[in-house]
Each structure stands twice: as structure tokens, then as C-alpha cells.
Amino acid sequence: MENREIAAVFEEISNLLKINQDDPKWPFKAAAYDRAKRSVESFPERLEVIARDPNRKLTDIPGIGADLAKKIVELVETGKCEYHQEQRKKIPHGLLDLLQLQTVGPQKVRLFYKELNVQSIDDLEAAAKAGRLRDLPKMDVKSEENILKAIEVFRRAAGRFRLDTAQETADELIAFLEGLKTVDEITPAGSLRRGRETVGDLDLLVTGRDHAGIAGHFVKFPGINQVLAKGEDKVSVKLKNDLQVDVRLLDRKSYGAALQYFTGSKEHNVALRDRAKRRGWKLSEYGLFEGEKVIASRTEEEIYEKLGLQWIPPELRENLGEIEAAEKGELPKLVDLADIRGDLQMHTTASDGRTSVEEMAEAAKQRGYRYILITDHSKAVTVANGLDEKRARENIARIHAARQKVKGIEIWAGAEVDILGDGRLDYPDDLLKQFDIVLVSVHSRMTMPAEEMTARLLKALENPYVRILGHPTGRQLLKRDPFAFDIEKVFSAAQKHGVILELNANPERLDLCDRHVKLARDRGMKIVISTDAHHPDHFAYMRYGVATARRGWMGKKSVINTYPPEKLLASLRPLPR
Numbered sequence: 001m002e003n004r005e006i007a008a009v010f011e012e013i014s015n016l017l018k019i020n021q022d023d024p025k026w027p028f029k030a031a032a033y034d035r036a037k038r039s040v041e042s043f044p045e046r047l048e049v050i051a052r053d054p055n056r057k058l059t060d061i062p063g064i065g066a067d068l069a070k071k072i073v074e075l076v077e078t079g080k081c082e083y084h085q086e087q088r089k090k091i092p093h094g095l096l097d098l099l100q101l102q103t104v105g106p107q108k109v110r111l112f113y114k115e116l117n118v119q120s121i122d123d124l125e126a127a128a129k130a131g132r133l134r135d136l137p138k139m140d141v142k143s144e145e146n147i148l149k150a151i152e153v154f155r156r157a158a159g160r161f162r163l164d165t166a167q168e169t170a171d172e173l174i175a176f177l178e179g180l181k182t183v184d185e186i187t188p189a190g191s192l193r194r195g196r197e198t199v200g201d202l203d204l205l206v207t208g209r210d211h212a213g214i215a216g217h218f219v220k221f222p223g224i225n226q227v228l229a230k231g232e233d234k235v236s237v238k239l240k241n242d243l244q245v246d247v248r249l250l251d252r253k254s255y256g257a258a259l260q261y262f263t264g265s266k267e268h269n270v271a272l273r274d275r276a277k278r279r280g281w282k283l284s285e286y287g288l289f290e291g292e293k294v295i296a297s298r299t300e301e302e303i304y305e306k307l308g309l310q311w312i313p314p315e316l317r318e319n320l321g322e323i324e325a326a327e328k329g330e331l332p333k334l335v336d337l338a339d340i341r342g343d344l345q346m347h348t349t350a351s352d353g354r355t356s357v358e359e360m361a362e363a364a365k366q367r368g369y370r371y372i373l374i375t376d377h378s379k380a381v382t383v384a385n386g387l388d389e390k391r392a393r394e395n396i397a398r399i400h401a402a403r404q405k406v407k408g409i410e411i412w413a414g415a416e417v418d419i420l421g422d423g424r425l426d427y428p429d430d431l432l433k434q435f436d437i438v439l440v441s442v443h444s445r446m447t448m449p450a451e452e453m454t455a456r457l458l459k460a461l462e463n464p465y466v467r468i469l470g471h472p473t474g475r476q477l478l479k480r481d482p483f484a485f486d487i488e489k490v491f492s493a494a495q496k497h498g499v500i501l502e503l504n505a506n507p508e509r510l511d512l513c514d515r516h517v518k519l520a521r522d523r524g525m526k527i528v529i530s531t532d533a534h535h536p537d538h539f540a541y542m543r544y545g546v547a548t549a550r551r552g553w554m555g556k557k558s559v560i561n562t563y564p565p566e567k568l569l570a571s572l573r574p575l576p577r
């Protein structure tokens with residue numbers, strides 16, 4: 001059992017306590033489960049290992065007392081937790097689905113259930129359409145409308161998974177399969193290899209001796225819920241989180257052709273097959289053929305070369321001009337994870353982050369970074385413990401002090417300053433000028449009409465201290481659509497003022513998305529890829545941001561956090577004198 005699975009059970013128990021409210025101590029218990037969830041999630045070692053080690057104590061983990069330690073042991077040993085099951089039985093099966101809707105938390109779930117006997121998303125939709133939500137406490141016509149929107153987003157998201165879920169699952173499966181001596185190579189293909197922001201299912205390609213033995217081992221992976229099909233060269237399973245995995249067992253000699261075929265996209269493959277056909281050849285998952293004769297099959301490179309093309313990075317394979325560019329030898333050299341030299345959005349315990357400036361700086365140093373920008377929230381974001389002006393000044397002093405303690409990395413003082421509803425900023429200019437770099441973003445009133453939102457963003461960009469626009473569209477993947485605004489106008493204004501657009505690498509956001517990155521690139525604009533880390537572990541999100549930048553055809557030169565520190569500072573909007 002993985003830590004995140006244990007954390008998910010704790011989170012659900014907390015939600016159930018908040019929905020049921022039948023335990024007199026529910027607020028305290030729920031808070032304890034919330035704390036345990038965060039602690040387990042970010043704990044660096046696998047709890048399963050500690051639980052099974054007689055010389056270690058789970059109670060040494062922050063937030064884990066004797067009772068929770070027992071539950072962890074129970075989960076590790078039986079895969080279940082009795083108490084969790086008991087709590088679940090108290091409510092209808094579909095009720096917890098409501099928590100997946102944006103703006104619906106346990107309190108709202110309880111309200112809808114108790115007042116209107118809503119038991120599922122379908123029930124909630126019917127109640128909203130009948131106008132029965134608006135009269136409930138703390139609800140109105142607008143929030144009723146937002147629930148309908150959230151249901152629509154949820155329905156569209158059904159069956160798709162975030163990139164990090166897919167990547168982490170793939171990593172676990174690879175680790176599991178690598179244990180087998182008969183396995184040679186395992187490569188994720190499909191949308192994961194292309195770095196798409198969401199993934200429908202996971203496609204894994206495996207080479208090795210003894211396909212039957214490998215397949216037999218694979219179906220023993222502990223995360224499997226159901227084996228859908230098991231043949232000689234393909235096994236399909238559904239995991240406990242509902243993600244489907246297709247494993248294909250391949251011959252070494254046609255590996256390149258299979259990798260090319262199963263990487264997709266379908267649109268890219270169709271165009272490539274047509275190209276082969278025009279030359280009188282045939283392209284399949286087994287190779288490129290002239291009649292019966294194999295022209296290329298062993299590597300992807302050979303296949304592209306024989307078709308008169310540069311090898312095309314998987315992230316570009318969407319039939320959006322990459323084949324034409326490859327034919328002319330004009331594919332861009334894309335930015336790489338190894339090019340990244342720093343991170344320009346992160347939070348510390350001063351606002352809603354979980355560690356200190358020093359800890360973030362040490363972790364960044366270990367990744368080989370040369371600089372970080374600390375960007376705690378401003379006061380308007382009360383839910384994130386945003387800093388008022390006095391605390392912001394103290395935070396600047398704290399960041400300056402950290403420079404004395406952690407050497408060998410630039411620690412810049414910044415802030416993620418809220419763009420208020422009317423486009424003014426949450427801090428006055430005389431405070432803004434104290435920061436090395438000011439990042440601004442929208443966290444409130446995201447449902448305003450497009451014209452108003454455009455004006456709001458344009459106004460914010462006019463402030464001469466603004467250097468970076470954070471998560472520009474406000475979307476949350478599979479949860480919340482981007483807010484409505486005129487992106488062309490906002491890009492034009494950012495370009496005019498020299499404001500850098502952020503590509504927020506948090507896999508929950510990936511904002512800008514690949515298409516918008518491409519739009520920025522086509523206009524010759526620069527971006528910064530930032531993780532928005534709230535804990536040193538989140539620095540790992542950088543890979544998802546880089547994948548998205550690559551899907552937007554971005555090269556290293558257009559990503560400012562590939563620059564050395566002096567060059568980065570020089571590339572920002574000049575400050576007023």
C-alpha cells in the first residue's frame with residue numbers, strides 16, 4: 001500500500017466525519033485525520049515498510065498517534081480499515097461523488113443530503129435545475145448556477161486522469177516489473193509519453209524473454225482491481241483507482257515500430273501512414289514495409305528517417321504541423337528538464353506552505369538550482385493565510401535572513417499578489433517596490449463576465465512593479481474551467497509591458513495549457529515554468545510543466561528560468577526609477 005492510498009483513506013474518513021456529524025467529537029477527529037493525511041502524503045518513506053519493521057514506530061511520524069498507527073497497520077495488512085467502512089455505511093453510496101465537484105465540500109454535501117435528500121450527482125443536478133438549491137442557507141442563484149457548471153466539468157472529466165496520477169502509477173508499475181529478470185525494457189507510450197495534461201488509459205510497452213511469465217507476474221501487481229483481458233502479447237487491467245492499464249509484450253526487432261504506433265497520437269499516426277502509402281509502403285505496429293520486405297522496424301529514428309523526416313519528439317505528435325516542420329528539418333529544439341535552473345513560485349509557512357524558506361532553499365540547491373523566488377500569498381487570500389502589509393515586510397526580512405544561512409543559491413524575495421476584483425493589486429506600490437520580483441494572480445471572483453475579467457487583468461498588468469502573471473487562466477484540471485477572458489488582448493498587453501507569463505507546473509493546473517503556450521511562442525513571448533510548491537516535494541512537478549512547454553513547442557531560449565540569475569533578472573520588465 002502506497003502512502004497516498006493511506007492518505008486518501010484518512011481524507012475520506014475526515015470528510016465522512018464532517019458529513020455525518022454524529023460523533024460528538026467530530027470536529028477534533030476530522031482535524032486529526034486532515035493533519036494525518038497531510039503528514040502521510042508528504043512522508044518521504046513508505047509507511048508500509050515502517051509498519052512491518054519491528055524496530056520502527058509509526059507514532060514517530062508527525063500527526064500519527066497510537067490510534068492512527070493502528071489504522072495504518074490495519075490498512076497495510078488487510079487493505080481496509082474497519083472504522084472507515086463503518087463510516088461509509090452511514091451514507092448512500094453515491095453521496096461522496098459530490099465532493100469531486102468544484103465548490104462542494106463536506107458541509108455542502110451534508111446540507112444537500114439533509115435538506116433535499118440528494119444522494120448522487122444526478123440528484124444534485126435535478127435539484128439545481130429545479131431551482132431548489134438557491135433557497136438553502138448560504139446558497140443563491142449564482143452558486144446554484146456554479147454547481148451546474150461544476151457538474152458539466154465533472155461529466156467531461158469522467159474517465160480521464162491527471163498526468164501526475166498516470167506518471168506515478170507508471171513509475172510504480174515499472175518498479176514492479178523491473179524486479180523480474182526476464183524483463184528487458186519498459187516504456188510508457190500513449191498520451192503519457194506525449195505528456196498530455198490528462199490521460200485516458202496507460203499504455204506500457206515491455207520487451208523481454210518469456211512473455212507468458214511476464215504477463216503472469218504483472219497481474220500480481222497489488223494495485224489491480226480487475227483483469228480485463230490476458231492474452232499472449234497483451235494484458236489489460238483496471239487498477240483500484242479505476243485507471244486502465246494496457247501492457248503490450250513486444251519483440252525486440254519490431255520495438256521501434258510498436259513504440260511509434262502506440263505512442264500516437266492517432267492523428268499523427270494517420271498522417272504518417274498516408275505518407276508511407278504515398279511512397280508505396282505500408283506502416284504498421286510491426287514496421288515499415290515494402291511489400292513483404294521490412295524497411296525499418298527496430299527504432300523510431302529509423303522509421304522517421306526512412307520517411308524523410310527528422311525524429312519527432314513525442315510531445316509534438318498531434319498532427320499540428322510537426323510533420324511538415326520535420327520534413328523541412330525545422331523542428332524546434334525543445335526545452336528539457338535539465339535546462340531548468342530555478343523556480344519562481346513557491347510558498348512557505350509564512351502563508352500556506354508547509355516548510356521554511358531555508359528548507360525550500362536547501363531542497364532547491366539539491367536539485368542543482370541557482371535561484372528561487374519565495375512568493376507567499378497576499379492578504380486577500382485569507383484561506384491561504386495571506387500576509388497583510390506588516391507580515392509581508394516581516395517576510396521580506398525573513399527571506400533576507402535566510403540568505404545568510406543558505407549560501408550558494410540566490411533567494412529572492414517575492415510575493416504572489418492578489419489581483420483584486422477591479423484589477424487593483426492587494427499591496428500598495430511602496431510595498432511592491434520592496435520585492436525583488438512581484439508575481440500577480442487571480443484567486444477570487446472567477447466567474448465574472450469575460451469583458452470585466454479582461455479589463456481586470458489589463459489593469460493589473462499596467463502596474464509597473466508587476467513582472468510575472470501567475471496561472472493566467474485559473475483553471476483546475478478536471479475540476480474548473482479557465483475563467484472567461486480575451487486571452488489575445490491579455491497576451492498583447494503582457495508583451496507590451498514585458499510581463500512574463502507563468503506556466504504553472506502543478507499538475508492540478510498546468511496553466512498556461514499547451515495550446516496557450518504555443519500561442520505565446522508564436523508571438524515570440526517568453527514564459528517562466530514554476531511549480532507553485534507548497535513543500536519541497538512539489539519541486540518534482542517541474543517535469544509536468546516542462547512537458548507542457550514542450551507540447552507548446554517551446555525552446556530553452558523562451559523559458560526564462562533556464563537562464564543564469566543575472567540574465568534572468570535582466571530579462572524582466574525594467575522597474576520604474
Ligand code: DGT
Binds near residue numbers: 189198264266269
Ligand atoms: P488516451 O489514452 O485517451 O489518453 O490517449 P492515447 O493517445 O494514449 O490513446 P489510446 O490509449 O487509445 O491508444 C494509444 C495509442 O495507440 C494511440 O495514441 C495511437 C495508437 N492507436 C490506438 N488506436 C488506434 C487506431 O485506431 N488507429 C491508429 N492509427 N492508432 C491507434
Ligand code: CA
Binds near residue numbers: 191192200201203
Ligand atoms: Ca492511452
Ligand code: CA
Binds near residue numbers: 190201202203246
Ligand atoms: Ca490504451
Ligand code: ZN
Binds near residue numbers: 416441471
Ligand atoms: Zn496562486
